Amino acid sequence: MPEPATLIKETDYGTPRAKSAKSVTLTIDGQQVTVPEGTSIMRAAAELGTMVPKLCATDSIEAFGSCRLCVIEIEGRGGTPAACTTPVAPGIVVKTQTPRLMQIRRGVMELYISDHPLDCLTCAANGDCELQDMAGAVGLREVRYGYDGANHVFAKRGGEVNAEWRPKDESNPYFTFEPSKCIVCSRCVRACEEVQGTFALTISGRGFDSRVSPGMDEAFLSSECVSCGACVQACPTATLIESSIVDIGQPEHSLVTTCAYCGVGCSFKAEMRGDEVVRMVPYKDGGANEGHSCVKGRFAFGYATHKDRVLTPMIREKISDPWQVVSWDEAINYAAKRLKDTQRKYGKDSIGGITSSRTTNEEVYAVQRMVRAAFNTNNIDTCARVCHSPTGYGLKQTFGESAGTQDFRSIDVCDVIMVIGANPTDGHPVFGSRMKKRIRAGAKLIVIDPRRTDIVRSPHVQAAYHLQLQPSTNVAIINAIGHVIATENLIDRKFVERRCELSDFARWEEFIKRPENSPEALEPITGVPAEMVRGAARLYATGGNAAIYYGLGVTEHSQGSTMVMAMANIAMATGNIGREGVGVNPLRGQNNVQGSCDMGSFPHEFPGYRHVANVEARTQFEREWKVELSGEPGLRIPNMFDAASDGVFKGLFIQGEDIAQSDPNTHHVEHALSAMDIVIVQDLFLNETAAFAHVFLPGTSFLEKDGTFTNAERRINRVRKVMREKQGMAEWEVVCRLATAMGYPMNYNSASEIMDEIARLTPTFQGVSYERLDELGSIQWPCNDERPEGTPVMHVDEFTRGKGRFMLTAFVPTAERTNRSFPLILTTGRILAHYNVGAQTRRTDNVVWHPEDILEIHPHDAEVRGIGTGMKVSLASRVGATTLTAVVSDRMPQGVVYTTFHHPVTGANVITTDNSDWATNCPEYKVTAVQVTISNAPSEWQEEQRVRTMANKRIVKDVTLEAAK
Amino acid sequence: MQVSNLVRMANQITDFFAVYPKEEALDGIAKHIHASWEPRMRNALKAHIDSGGAGLQPLCIEAMTQYYRGPKIPNARRVHPTRSAAPKGGEPSFADGGGDG
Known part of the structure; x- marks a missing residue:
């Protein structure tokens, strides 16, 4: 683990790593160095620790050779070639510093600085500016050209408007573009092309007229820019800079952690001032992302400190009551008492739990242990049920x-x-x-x-x-x-x-x-x-x-x-x-889908995918947990809802998951939740599900967690706590206390201890520990004695099951059919700016890209219904209806409409049905027969939802529920 | 348990295995339901089959009738009965679960 209180600075080798297996030996400044063929002289020098001055080169993009600062001399060759574009050759002798080189570099820098403002002290990049560093490195002492001539620096020139000058572009909510500070090194343009692949940036004009242009000289927000941050990352000056740096200043320490959004599981440096996150910067050594990021991970972390976060436990007797703020002990004892009462009245299997793919492996593991051991039932499922x-x-x-x-x-x-x-x-x-x-x-x-x-x-x-x-x-x-x-x-x-x-x-x-x-x-x-x-x-x-x-x-x-x-x-x-x-x-939807499945949160499987009927596995867990465990599968999420509607399932602990919004057929889910005696929600916000809850246990954001996430490539990444828990307690500790209050003592001293237990009990995690993770950076399971450093590619010599097994896969049409009343098929999906139910991203500036869910409809289907882009339409299926805005689009074939489910007010799942996968009951979100008609009023459900949301936010101070012991 | 949902789920499982040779299909259906359905669901399905099994495919009825009769299938091992809520018609037939294991 990196030492706290230092700012992690990764070495910039100037050009990307060469992949050749052949190596080449050369001499640089009298020292021999051996590097792969195809390596640049700049990179070879960097590997010796010699940093050749540079501006247009950085190791995330190919060499470009435009700044001419990295000139070098090679014995026996004429001129002063650029170190970034000149590959190594066997036996050559390179000099990176001579009086001639020094003079050239100074001359180049002098020209750069002659068209650059000298406001370093008040510049946001102060302390993190490569131009400033290079001026120092080449010993620039004067700029002989003055600033009276043509320049891009000042708004006015000789009392007149300076036509070369451009104002700041602050249209993007997360970063600022200040053209007057641009040195036209093209790093941003190349990062947009090579790293991100969006091609939103270009250099317009030529010579002195050259300038960075988003789209067709548009503002960043209205261009094709997807706000991934690669350009900001690549910019050597303050031209493209995080607005948070402008607002707060430079960070002073950083920790490497893992993004809490999608299943890619990018590594980030959380750069901090005190306990405030200044910015998240993609980590070059991150196994999953290798230095790249997207708008969510890079910028959309503001939800962690959003005012909507609930930081105190709350309870209420009935869901029609207002919430009452209580202490942790009161909330936990109250929850335990009601859970036990329910079990006493309706039997052991009348309660259960749902784990979340947005929490750490350790938190998921703790919840499934609580359910299996303390509740003593296998009624544990995970939101991965509804995705993968x-x-x-x-x-x-x-x-x-x-x-x-x-x-x-x-x-x-x-x-x-x-x-x-x-x-x-x-x-x-x-x-x-x-x-x-x-x-x-x-x-x-x-x-x-x-x-x-x-x-x-x-x-x-x-x-x-x-x-x-x-x-x-x-x-x-x-x-x-x-x-x-x-x-x-x-x-x-x-x-x-x-x-x-x-x-x-x-x-x-x-x-x-x-x-x-x-x-x-x-x-x-x-x-x-x-x-x-x-x-x-x-x-x-x-x-x-x-x-x-x-x-x-x-x-x-x-x-x-x-x-x-x-x-x-x-x-x-x-x-x-x-x-x-x-x-x-x-490609896993949420950051820890793989992990939550691995951690035994399916009702029929212990951690490591071993069936609960497997006596050997069960005995192992019984010994470790000191309790007799059930060998029968428990209820899956959709079964829980059915059982609740039937009155035989009465209590639910829900960890970081908004089932009332994310699960299909909202009416059915709401009916089931209303039928329960005790619903406990552990979450950051009073979400849609919390409207049906009796106990609210505030959760922690990923910035406050210590643990691990496992991404789509089975990569276990560390999540490091960069700030203390805002509500005062780790989520796994809350779970342990609840289990203990129910009469099953459960104790861990740290998240690391939980991982040790997981490793003891799960063959594929045998070699995993925080120590090893810190050593290796990340580990792809299986990790055991045979593969102590993990397994990037599986099934190499033989399949895990031995021989691969072909299965017969007859096509069976879905039961969901279109007819005259519901002639269209609705399919659902996602968009870049938002994540899942939007609980996090809707509470960030990402809403500028996608303020509401929209319905995409084919031009023909739109025309026969008289629908145009921007109109409000009603979307109705056999189970429900909702109203949203239409966009006419030919991305869909005729007969198919499309929407996202990022906003609760749309309630896209009011429409989706109970149909599910035959083997796993994963809901059939992608196929619903619907009708679309012009409408100007919200649906009945939307009106109910609006009223309920208001009611759910009521909190009283002075009422006391019956004392819980 | 809402029987209509169970019938739909059981038929879907049957649809998948129907393409296999009959003995394997019967085995596959029973194993899958055994390994992934909570005992109360299995009990409810049994009750439904006992009362005629309306809506269920014949193949499904055949597979499950055999299953509820108990561990008679060759090579089947008895599971440790860990609870009283095990299917009433007979103890589960397969120790390591079936299709879902």
């Missing part, structure tokens, strides 16, 4: 492990990328950028999605195939692809014979070759021309390393698990598994 449970099931059936097969870096050697039901540029932006980078370098792209997402076509990215299928026909299309692979002799038989169960394979081959699985036969169902399916299948099977990346568009269907197995089938059939550049990879 089919992934766990499907991959376990076929490969033997409930996790993605690759690390993110693996995509760098991928030749064919197949993206299914995922929108990586919005949902997983940092990985999306990496994907686009690989596509720009030549990898081919196949997209299977009903919607034309940005990855289908964006600057310098174009999908070779976009199979724009009808929602709910995933299995049909992947079977069609399998059919082409099997019938056109594209199966990798060597791989199959060596690695897979042959009887299962033979059966699959017979099944998939049946005519009903041919692209031609399925064309009327999928809506995708057979020839395109054939083309995509051939490309996937023969294009080199082929990898599948998928999201909730795969899992959130009635056949989600079937689809996961079908993808695993084609990966095995083509030998695209078990090495770098290939695999089957879920």
